Every structure is written in C-alpha cells, then in structure tokens.
Amino acid sequence: MITIKNDYLEAQFDPKGAEISKLIGMQDGLNYMWKQDPCLWGHSAPVLFPIVGALKNGTCCIDGKEYHMNQHGFSRNTEYEVYEHDDTHVVFHLSSSDEIKKMYPYEFDLYVTYTLVDNKLKAEFRVENHNEDVIYFQIGGHPAFACPFIEGEDANDYYIEFEQNETVDQKIIDVERKGMSHETKRLFDNERHFFVRQAMFDNDAVVVPHFKSRYVSLKSLTNNKSLNFYMKGFDHLGLWTSKHVGGLLAIEPWVGHTDYVDFEGDFKDKESAVALKKGETFNCEFAVEIFPVRRQEIVFFF
Secondary structure, eight states: OEEEEOSSEEEEEETBTTEEEEEEETTTOOBOBOOOOTTTOSOSSOEEOSOSSOOGGGEEEETTEEEEOOTTOSGGGSBOEEEEEOSSEEEEEEEOOHHHHTTOOOOOEEEEEEEEETTEEEEEEEEEOSSSSEEEEOEEEOOEEEESSSTTSOGGGEEEEEEEEEEEEEEEEETTTTEEEEEEEEEEEEEEEEEOOGGGGTTSOEEEESOOOSEEEEEESSSSOEEEEEEESOSEEEEEOOSSSSEEEEEEEEESOSOBTTOOSOGGGSTTOEEEETTOEEEEEEEEEEESSOGGGOOOOO
C-alpha cells in the first residue's frame, strides 16, 4: 500500500487499479471509503479505463478487428507504476503493453495523481497520446464510500444532495439485456436530494447526464459527518450500491457509459468516446471533501 497524509486526512492506495483503499479522517479516525468486503464488492475506488461499464457482448471493434474486455476495462485489474510519491501526493502511471494490446491496440500513457490539500483528496486523470494518429477511450472513477459512515447506523438515514436544484432525467440500464436502454425517467423536477433506498437501484446504477451542480454530497440525518464529491471534465454521474443497501454507496464520475443494447458501431462511435490526437492530452478530475472541519480553512479546487 502507498500512503499519503496531512493534518486532516490519511489516504491509502493500491497500485493495482490505482485504487483509493482508505480515506481516514484524522479528527475522528473513521475510514470514509467502503471496506472492500468481497461478499458485496471487493473493490473500493478503481480507475475505469478505456471503457466505462460493459461492452455489448463483451466485444468491441477497432479498425475492423474484434477485441474483448471485461466490464470497466483492464485498468482496475492492472498494476500501475508508482511514478512519484511524497508525503501528500502520489502519481500512478499506466501505459500500453503486449498484454494490454490484446484487449486494446492503442498506445497511451495514463497518469493518475492523488493530492491532499487540507480536508480534500483531489484525483486527476491525464491521458497522453504520443504515438498514434488518434486514440479513442472512455474514462471514469468508481469511488465507493462507507454508507453508513459509522457502523451500527442505518443506511436508510443517508441521502444524496446535489449542489443546486436540478431538473434532470436519469438514463435507464436494461438489466436483462445487459446494456443501456434508450429509456429515461425523471429523477429531479427542480429538486436536489434523494434518500438511499434499494428501489432506486433495482436497475443497477442511477445514471445522471447533463447536471449543473459542481458537486454532490452524502449526508446523514443522524450525525454531522458528511462528504462533498466534486467533478470536473466528466459528462455522466453514476450512483450505485450493492444489491442490498447497507455498507456502500458509489459516486462515480464518468466520461461515457455502458454500451446501448442495440449498439453495433466501432469503438470510436461509442457515446462520449474521447478522440485524442497525437501530441494532445485529456484531463478530468474529482475531489472528495470530508467534514467536519473548520470551515474557514477549506480550500476549494473548482
């Protein structure tokens, strides 16, 4: 494990998947990340690359050739290089290899940087194309937080709150056909919060496009602890819990999502696929802000 620490937070990372394993508040000693119980979900916050969600039939077509990848791509099960590391930041690096090219033929460099600033953990994703004319990819995070924060509490007392009132539809996943449907339904009508209930997740993740808020919060009715989750450069938000509410809630910033059930195109035609030309760089970032802290000391990134 790789550890960084300041006066507010201690963060631990697994180089496999460049994954946040623990995020511990120095004031209360709580780990705000999901505890990686394999009975529900054995991860806590892997990086999703070069796809978000699943390929239709586990297969994609790139330049006329078929490739196969598991859900969310190879990143989360691949060992990253520890590129830089000091007391308050770490940089992980992943690049193409012979094994990766069996699944994804493009040359790439992916840098994942985690930095602690006061009561925030900032995560920056940077994709570089040095060798190819154009590369195509999706990218995302999958941080899962303890819900409830404190053992013995009821997850039903927890709720998600958007920064602003939103009028927005959610996309609907077709669980039987294992893909994104073209159906939507209203999530908010000039509203900003909902309680964590199993019925919300009967069709897998709640997928939210085109929202205005810079961040969403996870809060409780029964204690004063909370977190804010900031996003920049992503076009979808996924909210997900395991089949039985109680233990975890994932707040997932995505560029792209699982294939539509009727998708038949090339990889480059996937919704929200990034087209990165040679010599260009793609950046996106999120940050997790843990409360309680002294509000006057907070440093905002966005």
